[in-house]
Amino acid sequence: MGYDTQKEMTGHGFRAIGYTHLRQTLRYPADIVNFQLSHRPKGEDESYAGRPYARMTFRDERIKMMTAWADYLDKLKSGADVVPLRA
Numbered sequence: 001m002g003y004d005t006q007k008e009m010t011g012h013g014f015r016a017i018g019y020t021h022l023r024q025t026l027r028y029p030a031d032i033v034n035f036q037l038s039h040r041p042k043g044e045d046e047s048y049a050g051r052p053y054a055r056m057t058f059r060d061e062r063i064k065m066m067t068a069w070a071d072y073l074d075k076l077k078s079g080a081d082v083v084p085l086r087a
Contacts (some may be wrong), residue, residue: 019087020068021069022065025072026068032065035058035062036062036066
């Protein structure tokens, strides 16, 4: 698509950052994170058509997770837990 992935950020790159922090920093289970990001779970048939309509799956857990994610981003924005890097 013409992106230099070493110099430019893409939408998928932000998804990868979100996935990593939701799993490793905030410790949410992979199945909940994958569902929120609309990733197909391992072993799920590509032809499965009902999943996009199962919007209530993990609803309460996903609300808590996305609230924790928003709180995490707010902390970063205010300068908490940020380690300055030297150029």
